[in-house]
Amino acid sequence: xxxxxxPAIAGEGDHLITYVYTNSSGCSDTAALSINVDKCLGxxxxxxxxxxxxxxxxxxxxxxxxxxELTGNFKIYLFNMTGQTVYSSEKFSINTRVTINTSQLNPxxxxxxxxxxxxxxxxxxxxxx
Numbered sequence: 001x002x003x004x005x006x007p008a009i010a011g012e013g014d015h016l017i018t019y020v021y022t023n024s025s026g027c028s029d030t031a032a033l034s035i036n037v038d039k040c041l042g043x044x045x046x047x048x049x050x051x052x053x054x055x056x057x058x059x060x061x062x063x064x065x066x067x068x069e070l071t072g073n074f075k076i077y078l079f080n081m082t083g084q085t086v087y088s089s090e091k092f093s094i095n096t097r098v099t100i101n102t103s104q105l106n107p108x109x110x111x112x113x114x115x116x117x118x119x120x121x122x123x124x125x126x127x128x129x
Contacts, residue, residue, distance in 0.1 A: 007035075007037045007123075010037055011037065012037050013036070013037060014034050014035070014036050015034070015035050015036075015037065016032060016033075016034050017032065017033050017034070017035055018030055018031070018032045019031045019032070019033075019126050019128070021057060021128050023129070031126070031128075033109060035124065051064060051065070051066050051114070051121065052064075052065045052066075053065075053112060053123055053125060055102070055125055055126060055127060055128070057128045057129065059099075060101065060102050060103040060129070061099045061100060061101050061102055062078070062099065062100040062102060062112065062125055062127070063097055063098075063099055064076070064097060064098040064099075064100075064112075064114070065097045065098075072116050072117045073090070073116060073117075074090070074091045074114065074115065074116035074117075075088065075089070075090050075091075075114075075115045075116065076088065076089045076090075076091065076098065076100075076112070076113070076114055076115075077112070077113040077114075077115075078100060078110050078111070078112055078113075078125075079110060079111040079113065080105075080106075080108070080110055081108065081109055081110070081111075086105060086110070087100050102127045105127050106127075107127055107128045107129050108126070108127060109124055109125070109126055109127075110124070110125050110126075110127055111123075111124055111125070112124075112125050
């Protein structure tokens with residue numbers, strides 16, 4: 001519900017996600033995608049409930065906001081649906097928001113992968129125009 005899909009709240013199984021968007025000319029359209037949540041065994045989650053990830057279509061950026069300072073060696077990757085890395089960054093401390101410019105990306109679903117302190121956090125992110 002809201003602006004992002006939370007697999008832990010939705011639970012295992014198939015979920016229909018609908019995104020409604022309006023461009024600057026006032027034209028509206030929708031996109032829908034069925035997402036299957038499958039419990040991954042043996043994967044540690046990195047601060048999943050303490051990181052908010054959203055997409056701002058006006059600024060064409062993905063916004064990552066931790067609720068507290070994260071210290072350590074963190075790597076952030078953005079993959080397209082074919083597995084190609086379209087963004088990567090390495091941070092040693094994250095205490096404010098991190099933004100990823102998406103103006104050069106095609107609209108669609110991407111996988112944001114966040115790694116640090118021997119843990120992994122991944123989330124699907126919709127990028128629009």
